[in-house]
Amino acid sequence: MAKCLMCGTELVSRLSLAWLLSLQPLILPVLCPQCQRQFSPLAQQTTCPGCGRVQPTTKLCQDCQRWQKMGETELLANQALYGYNTAMKDYVQRYKFTGDYQWRLIFQREFTAAVQQFVVQEWLVVPIPVDEQTFEVRGFNQVLGLLDRVSTANLLQFKQQSGRIKQSTKTRKDRMETMQPFVYCGQQKLSGQKILLIDDIYTTGRTLYHAKHVLAKQGASQVRSLTLAR
């Protein structure tokens, strides 16, 4: 019997006759309903068209207006699957920082499906990279872990810099002032390619906009982003 990945309670699978007759593939849940309920899906919510955060209106939020003032004429139109609530914070802590790679499975199916929506429309999927040192210690790239058999293009790479401070340990102001951390590492120009950037969390948007600038410079026609949480 399968167990809930988060709390370990046994999962009761509901194999109805209707399902048996439907010939649909069996999709096994990875979380029990109680754990699932802790997360806040954004699919049916009103969100900011620029960054994907929940808000009462569909107007651009203040942060996104600030990006516009800073010269971003085309915003990332970020799509986020979940709100960054306590449960999501705890999830990220366990998956990414403690390094429980198994927990990628909790959102892998959903994240993959969301990315596939773009792939079929010929968007090229570009993950935000993790730097070499983090990769050695953590053992994985947390964004790639959320994907199941989706081809991605590793077009971004960290500039060789000594003593880079981790994004999560900086204050908001520090983050905003971070200089461009990425360099382009693709083989050729991106003439007219539509790019979907993927990352685990959209916090300030700083990292994603840096990535966008690098790719736009290489000729990408459009750069959007998709994140697990906002």
Place this chain on the structure above:
Amino acid sequence: MEINDVAGRLLLETELTPELRQQLAKQAQPAIISQGKFIVCQRCLTRTPKLAASLPNGQYYCPACLLLGRVSSANQLYHLSEKNLFSPLQQSPLVWQGKLSAFQAECSAQLSSASEKTGRYLLWAVTGAGKTEMLFPTLEKAFLAGKRVCLASPRVDVCNELYPRLCAAFTGIEPTLLHGHTKQVYHYSQLTICTTHQLLRFQHAFDLLIIDEVDAFPFRGNQMLGQAATRAVKPAGCLVYLTATPTPELLALVKRGQLSVSYLPLRFHQHLLPVPVVWLLPNWQRDLAASKLPLRITRVLQKWGKSQQPFLVFVPSLRLLLPVLEVLQQLLPPAVRGESVYSADAQRIEKVQALRDHRLNYLVTTTILERGVTFPALNVLVLGADHQTFSTAALVQIAGRVGRSAEHPTGDVLFICSDHVKNVRAALQQIQGLNRKGEKLLHG
């Protein structure tokens, strides 16, 4: 951090200072070993299929003991053998002034001599028997003999309660307290008080390891923690299990003669255990759906409310907490105040304290308060005692909350059931069986 801090322990390089890491380089062992299609974590001894443990960078990690910090195949474990380098005590460190009852003293003496021998031992003492005090003579003897002792419990709150009591009872020992939420830094000491998870960081450290509430979550049925406990004891040491409600597995070991046991069937105040009264009220849930409770229950609750004595109402599931609380608020006068409490409740500790301080009159609770909490003059109601969340042990523990103080050695325990089930019957049998044993002790 000093070199002694590694004695008897099993630590990752990240848990050592760079100096110690260098000094102990020869002692380092791989933290993960490969066995065919499995990896075996050397910290928690759990086997995990490689498929579930592999990382994209080619390493493996152990998902089983992750909450103590991740162990991966890039890590090393460090261990130094325990040499009991304590300064010898000139006089008894026991400064406790209390006195054990004749029955406690008898049981304590049995434990003392058992703890001298290699092997495992069960002390089955009823709820409210005064287990901690009974340990004092055993601990005193062990400290004087220069032994290293650990008191472990699956429950953080038990550790937090034991620590100040042991600090007060013994002078010059300076116990170390270890669990995930303490800010205390580990120090080498003759007495360690810790959660059973922390035992994963020890190897052949203790001459005597006592595990309190051994049947509690998460230790009960947890192979990883069971192995960790066995490994934390020195090969010639003694492992003592302490409980008021032994698991069927422990009782089976006793029956087969593989585990010696001492019983203490009487509470420290020498009154028998309160025997639960069982009411068969098949309609209580239907009534609750209509925002009321059966009249018989209502009358009891109103009587309790009037008495100004605290009471607990146990419910079998989280989703019944609020409906039951609302009904209680309706049928009791506004001056009788209550709250609900559950395991993930951020204000759990505050609410329990409020009941203790009489700022609240009652709590509606899940099984989270089944053990570890004591309130004088308490009454208890269990709604749906026949529900599967209430194991036999849970019901015995819940009944054991009542009549704990010498001033109020009795009280009401009421089990509401829709059906007669084994759990309830077994709990009653166990309590009555212990009372018969207690009766015999008292009257020969």
